[in-house]
Amino acid sequence: MKDTVDNDLITRPDANSGRVIKSKKDPEAVSTTKRLKRSHRQIKAENIFRRTLTVVGWATVVLVAGIFVTLVLQSILSIKTSGFGYLWGKTWDPVRDIFGVYPFLLGTLLTSFLALFISIPFSFAVAIFLGEYFPKGWVPNLLKNTVELIAAVPSVIYGFWGLAVLVPIVRSFESKIGAEPIGLGIFTSSLILAVMIIPYAASLGRSMIQMVPSNLKEAAYSLGATRWEVIRSVILPYTRSGLFAGIMLSLGRALGETMAVTMVIGNTSLIPKSIFSPGNTMASVIANEFTEADHPVYLSALIELGLVLFVVTVVINMIGKQLIKGVTTN
Amino acid sequence: MSVHVKYRIGKSRVFQGLTILLSVACVVPLLFILVYIIQAGITKINWHFLTNLPKPVGESGGGIANALLGSIIIIALASVIAIPFGILCGIYLSENKKSKLAYWSRLCVDILQGVPSIVIGIVAYFWLVKPTGSFSALSGSVALAIMMLPIVVRSTEETLLLLPDSLKEAAYALGMPFHRVILKVILPCGISGILSGVMLSIARITGETAPLLFTAFGNPYLSTNILKPMQSLPLLIFNYATSPYNDWHDLAWGASCILLIWVLTLNIITKLITRKWKVQL
Numbered sequence: 110m111k112d113t114v115d116n117d118l119i120t121r122p123d124a125n126s127g128r129v130i131k132s133k134k135d136p137e138a139v140s141t142t143k144r145l146k147r148s149h150r151q152i153k154a155e156n157i158f159r160r161t162l163t164v165v166g167w168a169t170v171v172l173v174a175g176i177f178v179t180l181v182l183q184s185i186l187s188i189k190t191s192g193f194g195y196l197w198g199k200t201w202d203p204v205r206d207i208f209g210v211y212p213f214l215l216g217t218l219l220t221s222f223l224a225l226f227i228s229i230p231f232s233f234a235v236a237i238f239l240g241e242y243f244p245k246g247w248v249p250n251l252l253k254n255t256v257e258l259i260a261a262v263p264s265v266i267y268g269f270w271g272l273a274v275l276v277p278i279v280r281s282f283e284s285k286i287g288a289e290p291i292g293l294g295i296f297t298s299s300l301i302l303a304v305m306i307i308p309y310a311a312s313l314g315r316s317m318i319q320m321v322p323s324n325l326k327e328a329a330y331s332l333g334a335t336r337w338e339v340i341r342s343v344i345l346p347y348t349r350s351g352l353f354a355g356i357m358l359s360l361g362r363a364l365g366e367t368m369a370v371t372m373v374i375g376n377t378s379l380i381p382k383s384i385f386s387p388g389n390t391m392a393s394v395i396a397n398e399f400t401e402a403d404h405p406v407y408l409s410a411l412i413e414l415g416l417v418l419f420v421v422t423v424v425i426n427m428i429g430k431q432l433i434k435g436v437t438t439n
Numbered sequence: 440m441s442v443h444v445k446y447r448i449g450k451s452r453v454f455q456g457l458t459i460l461l462s463v464a465c466v467v468p469l470l471f472i473l474v475y476i477i478q479a480g481i482t483k484i485n486w487h488f489l490t491n492l493p494k495p496v497g498e499s500g501g502g503i504a505n506a507l508l509g510s511i512i513i514i515a516l517a518s519v520i521a522i523p524f525g526i527l528c529g530i531y532l533s534e535n536k537k538s539k540l541a542y543w544s545r546l547c548v549d550i551l552q553g554v555p556s557i558v559i560g561i562v563a564y565f566w567l568v569k570p571t572g573s574f575s576a577l578s579g580s581v582a583l584a585i586m587m588l589p590i591v592v593r594s595t596e597e598t599l600l601l602l603p604d605s606l607k608e609a610a611y612a613l614g615m616p617f618h619r620v621i622l623k624v625i626l627p628c629g630i631s632g633i634l635s636g637v638m639l640s641i642a643r644i645t646g647e648t649a650p651l652l653f654t655a656f657g658n659p660y661l662s663t664n665i666l667k668p669m670q671s672l673p674l675l676i677f678n679y680a681t682s683p684y685n686d687w688h689d690l691a692w693g694a695s696c697i698l699l700i701w702v703l704t705l706n707i708i709t710k711l712i713t714r715k716w717k718v719q720l
Contacts, residue, residue: 151616158618162531166544169528169592172585173547176554176562183565234461242458254710255466261706262472263646265673266695269680270472273479304468311465337451365555367649368673372681392557392649399561399653415561419554426553 177419184413190406195413201378201394203402208410210417212380216388219295220370221363223384224302225356231303232310232359233352239311240318241344242336253315260308268372271301276373288385293375296384301369306362310355317351317436318344351436357429361422367392391418473699480696483689492661493675499686503694505661506675509576510645512663513655513671516580517644521587522637528588529595529633530621552589559585560650568654576662576669579655586647587640594636598629635712642705646698648673672698 187195191208198209235256243249279300280292321344329339345352375387376397389397391414402408487502494501528544535541559582567578602625610620626633651657656668657678672694679691 151619155616155618158621162527162534163540165524165527166531166535166540168524169544169547169551169588170540172588173550175566176558179562179565180558183561231461231465234458235465237458238462242455252462252466255469257710258703258706259465259469261642261702262469263648263673263698263702265646265648265676265680266472266476266699269676269691269695270475272680274471274475307465335447335451337454338447340454361553365553365557367555367557368677372677392555395557395561396649396652399564400656412561415558419558422553422555423550426549430549 180412180416180419184409184416186405187409187413191410191413195410196417199380203398203407203410206406208406210391210394210410210414212378213389213391213394213414216295216374216381217364217390217392219381219384219388220298220302220374220390221360223295223299224306224363225360227299227303228307228359229310229356232307232355233314235307235311236314236318236352236355237340237344240315241340244319253312256308256311259304264305264366264369265372267301267305268369271297271369271373275300283385288383291375291385291387293373294385294387295374295381298370298374298390299384301373302363302366305366305369306359309359309362310352313355313358313433314348314352317348317355320351320436321347348436350432354429354432354436357425357432361425361429364425365392365418365422367396371396391415473703476692476695476699479692480694480699483693484696488690488693493659493679493690494686496684496687499689501686501690503672503675503690503697505658505670506672506694507697508661508663509655509658509669510671510673512665513576513579513583513651513669514641514645516577516665517583517587518637518641520580521584521591521640524584525588525591525640526595526626526633528592529599530625532592532596533599534621548589548592551585552593556586556647556649557652560653563650564653571666573666574654574656574668576655576665576667579651579669579671580665582650582654583644583647586644586650590640590643591633591636594639595629595633598632598636599625601632602628631712635709638705638709638712642702642709645705646673646702648677652677 187208190206191198195208195210196214197211198207199211200207200209201212202208235252239249239253275297276292279294279297280290283292284290325343325347326339329343334342370390371393374389374393376389376393377387378389378394379386381388395411395415395418399408399411402411487500489502489507490504491500491502492505493503528548532541532545532548563578563582563585567581568574571578606628607620607625610624615624651671651674655671655674657674658668658670662669676691676694676698679687679694682688
């Protein structure tokens with residue numbers, strides 16, 4: 110270390126220019142070959158560093174490709190045995206080697222969209238609250254941070270809380286409306302998921318709403334529009350694709366969420382009859398049955414489920430990111 | 440004022456009220472969860488709880504020492520893998536904004552961010568558990584490292600992009616080689632932004648359960664061998680919360696409380712750091 114410090118000082122213009130250079134060694138004392146050696150070493154180190162960076166850049170690409178290839182390779186067996194019936198088959202019976210994932214597809218879609226449906230009013234309200242009504246001050250700041258903390262709570266804790274608190278509440282609700290009082294089921298998981306995905310659409314929506322040019326809003330106000338009319342006919346149309354991107358990101362989260370759902374959905378492989386009946390999502394089946402899968406086709410069928418999940422969430426996230434990019438570059 | 444105008448203003452007021460009401464309602468479930476978990480868990484936590492192993496079914500008492508230690512080991516290992524890698528990747532992305540590889544690399548980091556954690560668990564199972572023939576803490580760490588990576592990369596990249604170019608140019612003008620400009624000038628300047636990303640990623644993986652289900656697997660005994668199954672906090676919570684025994688539920692509440700406090704503390708510290716840096720993560 111000390112060596113290189115000296116080097117820096119020495120390679121500066123010499124003492125003839127009148128400047129005082131604090132160097133322990135006399136600059137003239139360092140021979141040219143030594144100096145050349147040093148700069149050679151520096152260049153070498155620089156090249157190694159640049160190469161390392163490029164390798165790391167490649168490594169991320171290889172990592173993602175590796176994940177995809179692993180999933181595809183491991184699910185080939187299942188694709189061969191089940192074919193296209195896999196996605197539409199209505200029975201999942203590992204004992205008889207029948208693998209149809211329709212119940213899980215339905216379960217995933219039901220929980221995710223129901224959760225989305227419940228959470229959207231809340232996340233949009235937060236987005237409008239923070240983006241338009243109260244962009245500054247400590248109360249909105251507190252609200253913003255608290256909403257972001259919702260995303261920080263581990264999903265297993267949501268699951269445990271749901272199991273202990275929400276399930277009994279839903280059970281008594283179900284017995285009131287005459288459904289089978291199980292408590293565990295698609296409805297309960299949707300409620301938990303709805304809470305978990307609020308922050309994603311909310312924080313994106315907030316930043317999108319803040320990006321609306323103020324002259325547009327002012328023009329509307331000067332025409333005599335009320336606050337609601339400005340939001341309705343200026344802000345919302347302007348941020349439409351940004352808000353939609355937020356919904357997509359939330360949906361991606363909801364589809365892939367595993368633990369909280371696994372704990373409260375009830376875990377049956379039957380086709381859910383109503384939103385109150387227990388079911389299973391793609392992620393929860395994998396979580397429950399992966400370590401129990403005792404023969405190759407069973408395991409492969411579960412991995413194919415993972416592959417489907419991977420592809421679907423990647424596509425949805427990419428649509429969301431593309432929309433965001435479109436909005437922010439304009 | 441005409442009735443029509445009054446109606447419009449009223450409508451606007453109603454909407455504003457509704458927005459405020461719904462926004463505040465968002466906070467309610469979080470508060471419920473916080474209060475409930477802390478109430479249920481805080482009474483279980485004492486020295487005995489932190490330093491003892493879980494008791495078998497039927498015996499009350501016991502602790503979560505194995506899960507605490509396991510969590511620490513698994514997270515430390517994941518950090519050792521992901522942090523240098525992630526920071527280097529972030530540097531690459533911020534230094535080569537327009538190159539083709541940077542485009543693909545950025546895309547892959549985006550993809551990684553959205554991959555469901557359970558899928559990463561499956562992949563880690565096939566990369567490490569199956570070849571070695573045993574569930575292991577190491578495979579869990581690799582799975583968690585993959586989950587950490589996108590957050591570290593993004594925060595590094597965004598932080599470095601915020602730094603003024605003149606900083607780098609000044610260092611170059613002094614004749615510093617590229618690697619020293621980055622390591623000695625750019626990184627120290629952006630360190631707090633990068634650190635906040637690192638802390639956020641640690642907070643996130645501490646609570647991840649799904650990737651550990653078929654990698655670290657869980658272990659009722661104290662274990663420090665990273666090539667063998669190991670318990671961790673979220674795994675313990677999942678296993679004990681879904682069990683029918685009350686004693687185990689008590690352990691799970693205590694563990695949830697510790698996990699929650701840890702995650703929230705990390706997040707709040709990160710918020711305080713990023714407020715200075717205005718990094719969007």
